[in-house]
Amino acid sequence: MAVGKLLLGTIEKSKLQFEEYKPDRMSSMLLVPIIVENRLSAFISFMVNKNQYWATSIVKMLLTVTSMLGRVLEGKQEEERLSEIEERYRIICENISALIYEIGENGNILYISPSVTRITGFCAQELIEKCFFDLVYFEDRPKLVTTLLKTKNNKQSSEVIFRIKHKNGEWCWLEGSTKLYRTIEEELHWVFVTRDITDQRRLENEIIELNKNELLTIVSKKIANEINNILGILVEEITDLKRDFPGESLVYAKLIKTEKALERAEELTEQLRTLTKKKGPTKEVVFV
Incomplete structure (x- = not known):
């Protein structure tokens, strides 16, 4: 009667395992290889208690069985590799x-x-x-x-x-x-x-807004100074014209009215200049 045992490794190692395993009266052994991914993975050993000629049909049948077993092992190893890749991919994606x-x-x-x-x-x-x-x-x-x-x-x-x-x-x-x-x-x-890039965009918008306010302040101050210079010239001209007309004349009265309007314009211009000098809330841009 033949007895089957899985022997792993090389032929030399399998012979040593056979010597350790061999029961009494076992004298003949057939080693059938298991091939996984075109590499020798293991043997299945069949032993009998007398010298026996192993028929070709039996050897072919055993080779077919070990070939099927090899494909099963290949599928199992492929599943394990895919599972490992999937786990590694999951860890990468989560982090x-x-x-x-x-x-x-x-x-x-x-x-x-x-x-x-x-x-x-x-x-x-x-x-x-x-x-x-x-x-x-x-x-x-x-x-x-x-x-x-x-x-x-x-x-x-x-x-x-x-x-x-x-x-x-x-x-x-x-x-x-x-x-x-x-x-x-x-x-x-x-x-x-x-x-x-939400935080980056928000920071860019804040910088643009700060620059816009700064530019507006500079332009407003420049305009206020220019208007104030023009008003000063007009006030001087009206003062000179008032000397050329008597106080009870209609022209003199209109000059007085115009002078008051210019004085009011000077006040408003000064308020604009004062406003541009005031510092608003300070925004500190922090880079992280």
């Missing part, structure tokens, strides 16, 4: 700061990285199969569609900057790139790799 989208030809979101929660407040599960463009700020949609069509035509990645909705109703600025790829089923998918 990456970039926001990654994948959308189909109909615009629906097929994949979105876990960082979406930190940036937009939405959970990934809330957005899968939702229309991507419904989340994009309406003014940015036409330019984004044009960019996608561009990648479809030239098959190269393109830079994108657009706003996307936050769960609280505000808008987040994203900057990155998108690229088109074709699936095995010949479907077109776009992948976006973006980063959150």
